[in-house]
Amino acid sequence: MRHKTEDKNGHPPPMQSEPASFVGTSSDFSGQTDRDEATAPDAARAPRKAPGMPPGKRAAAPDHKGRLLAATLLALACALLPLRASAANLVVSNLSGSGGVVGALTNSGVLAPTNIAVSGGLVQNPDGLLRIALANAGSGRLVVTGAATLGGGLEIAVDAGFTATGQSFEFLAATDGLGGTFDTVSVTGGAFTANLTKTANGGVTLTPAASR
Numbered sequence: 201m202r203h204k205t206e207d208k209n210g211h212p213p214p215m216q217s218e219p220a221s222f223v224g225t226s227s228d229f230s231g232q233t234d235r236d237e238a239t240a241p242d243a244a245r246a247p248r249k250a251p252g253m254p255p256g257k258r259a260a261a262p263d264h265k266g267r268l269l270a271a272t273l274l275a276l277a278c279a280l281l282p283l284r285a286s287a288a289n290l291v292v293s294n295l296s297g298s299g300g301v302v303g304a305l306t307n308s309g310v311l312a313p314t315n316i317a318v319s320g321g322l323v324q325n326p327d328g329l330l331r332i333a334l335a336n337a338g339s340g341r342l343v344v345t346g347a348a349t350l351g352g353g354l355e356i357a358v359d360a361g362f363t364a365t366g367q368s369f370e371f372l373a374a375t376d377g378l379g380g381t382f383d384t385v386s387v388t389g390g391a392f393t394a395n396l397t398k399t400a401n402g403g404v405t406l407t408p409a410a411s412r
């Protein structure tokens with residue numbers, strides 16, 4: 201007897217890679233994503249049959265108010281679904297806020313983390329910009345499980361009331377080390393210079409100093 205997971209030729213079904221996804225709070229997100237019904241739970245996609253309907257019979261089409269309510273509920277459900285990429289790598293053109301990326305992340309736009317964790321490695325392309333906010337209480341932070349390959353630009357956005365010069369802030373950490381360098385480093389919002397140091401454990405620290 202053929203196992204129910206095999207096809208008619210006795211072959212097991214093909215393996216499917218888990219898509220990358222971002223789950224968290226983002227004020228600005230755009231990139232290559234798949235956010236259609238394929239990401240919805242099976243129960244949400246299955247056709248519904250009205251209770252008590254005989255087999256082969258279809259429920260009557262809803263009236264205008266019913267269709268409006270259904271459309272509103274569908275829009276709400278889609279808004280609550282995680283943002284998912286169509287492949288194992290999430291390529292973003294804009295991502296900011298806090299949360300986690302399940303899978304690899306490629307930045308080809310603006311990445312502005314408040315506190316973002318990436319579980320599959322990071323690549324910043326030459327057209328990518330990492331924007332780190334800096335305040336007396338701390339800085340934006342990006343933590344990568346895997347390797348981080350740097351490129352493109354780094355922008356340090358200094359808070360108007362910032363006074364903590366001389367302190368060091370680790371804004372990037374990668375468990376499997378760092379590769380590459382930022383092509384450009386700029387400071388906005390204050391007269392400071394950004395002194396960057398790569399640490400032995402795969403981190404990058406920022407020590408701001410007042411410009412003379």
